[in-house]
Amino acid sequence: MSFDSFDRLGAPPLGFTAVRPSWDELPRELRDFLTTHLGSPVVRADVQSGGFTPGVAARLTLTSDRVFVKAIPDDHVLAAKYLVEAETSGRLPHGVPSPRLRWHGTATGWTILIFDDVEGRHPDLAPGSPDVHTVASALSSMVALLTPNPIPGLPFASATRTHQLHGWRDLLLSPPRDLDNWEGRHLHALADLETRWMRDADGATLVHGDIRPDNLIITASGTTAVVVDWAQPCQGAAWQDITDLVPHLIMTGHSPEAAEKVLAEFPAWSLAAPEVITSYAAAFAGYWTRMSRQPAPPGVPHLRGYQRRAAAAAITWTMYRTGW
Numbered sequence: 673m674s675f676d677s678f679d680r681l682g683a684p685p686l687g688f689t690a691v692r693p694s695w696d697e698l699p700r701e702l703r704d705f706l707t708t709h710l711g712s713p714v715v716r717a718d719v720q721s722g723g724f725t726p727g728v729a730a731r732l733t734l735t736s737d738r739v740f741v742k743a744i745p746d747d748h749v750l751a752a753k754y755l756v757e758a759e760t761s762g763r764l765p766h767g768v769p770s771p772r773l774r775w776h777g778t779a780t781g782w783t784i785l786i787f788d789d790v791e792g793r794h795p796d797l798a799p800g801s802p803d804v805h806t807v808a809s810a811l812s813s814m815v816a817l818l819t820p821n822p823i824p825g826l827p828f829a830s831a832t833r834t835h836q837l838h839g840w841r842d843l844l845l846s847p848p849r850d851l852d853n854w855e856g857r858h859l860h861a862l863a864d865l866e867t868r869w870m871r872d873a874d875g876a877t878l879v880h881g882d883i884r885p886d887n888l889i890i891t892a893s894g895t896t897a898v899v900v901d902w903a904q905p906c907q908g909a910a911w912q913d914i915t916d917l918v919p920h921l922i923m924t925g926h927s928p929e930a931a932e933k934v935l936a937e938f939p940a941w942s943l944a945a946p947e948v949i950t951s952y953a954a955a956f957a958g959y960w961t962r963m964s965r966q967p968a969p970p971g972v973p974h975l976r977g978y979q980r981r982a983a984a985a986a987i988t989w990t991m992y993r994t995g996w
């Protein structure tokens with residue numbers, strides 16, 4: 673990837689956002705554990721550069737099999753997320769389009785997850801791409817399998833997502849100097865607007881909670897979408913995962929109107945009242961605007977650039993919905 677591939681907001685192209693260790697950079701004990709556990713030498717390791725987490729994410733070719741491995745040091749701040757992912761992935765009902773978790777555990781000081789390998793690519797969400805329909809259809813249809821929530825004990829959306837997805841109220845407390853004209857003029861109204869959806873966040877569905885193109889894989893046939901990275905699940909209202917596509921559709925060239933039109937044919941989209949969607953758009957815009965101003969987490973150099981681009985898309989969506 674060359675520097676030219678970064679956009680004007682400093683975001684790298686989709687799929688090239690993570691900085692991860694190569695197989696050879698891993699501690700020998702971890703490599704030895706994996707080869708012994710897998711019962712085969714690793715013939716080839718393809719590090720996956722989608723996502724942001726600085727842990728191991730590699731497709732491993734074995735002598736007669738393939739697996740996908742994620743791993744992070746036990747003492748890393750994100751290790752708990754890996755355990756949540758293992759707990760969730762291992763309990764998803766049959767039929768949910770997600771890779772089977774083969775094993776998880778800790779060894780040599782690392783938290784390790786081993787999945788079936790999925791051959792494929794990230795979806796192209798540009799206007800006219802058939803992947804848009806494939807992804808929206810997968811997200812809408814999985815609602816039936818995930819309702820009622822099959823994993824008891826998950827936190828509710830009102831205790832997780834609503835604490836995360838907001839920003840304008842926080843920015844209002846101490847408005848940054850570099851807010852643009854529109855953001856500054858509407859800051860009070862945006863701070864009011866971004867809370868309405870929270871009353872409608874709860875529900876009976878298992879919500880993935882982190883739907884982004886790099887957490888979706890279009891399989892080799894080109895007609896099936898698989899959902900990976902179940903590290904932020906909650907129990908909530910069923911409209912959320914499909915609605916999370918909107919900013920990503922805008923980032924890849926849809927107008928807000930076109931993005932919503934694509935989703936309108938899927939039942940999950942119409943479960944939210946229009947004012948809830950408007951508030952949700954504002955909440956995403958606020959969240960990304962707020963987070964993009966934070967210092968970069970260690971080992972995650974591209975997250976803030978991505979969030980600047982995502983904020984711009986969510987603001988475009990909010991402008992469209994509010995007419996402001």
Ligand SMILES: Nc1ncnc2c1ncn2[C@@H]1O[C@H](COP(=O)(O)OP(=O)(O)OP(=O)(O)O)[C@@H](O)[C@H]1O
Nearest residue numbers: 720722723724725729740771787789790886900901
């Ligand atoms: N079972 C799988 N088979 C093949 N590739 C996979 C599989 N699961 C994930 N991937 C690829 O690996 C990348 C990283 O995996 P994943 O999204 O699970 O972790 P992460 O990116 O570290 O987490 P985050 O998105 O929170 O940064 C994905 O973007 C995807 O391209």
Ligand SMILES: [Mg+2]
Nearest residue numbers: 723886887901
């Ligand atoms: Mg991911």
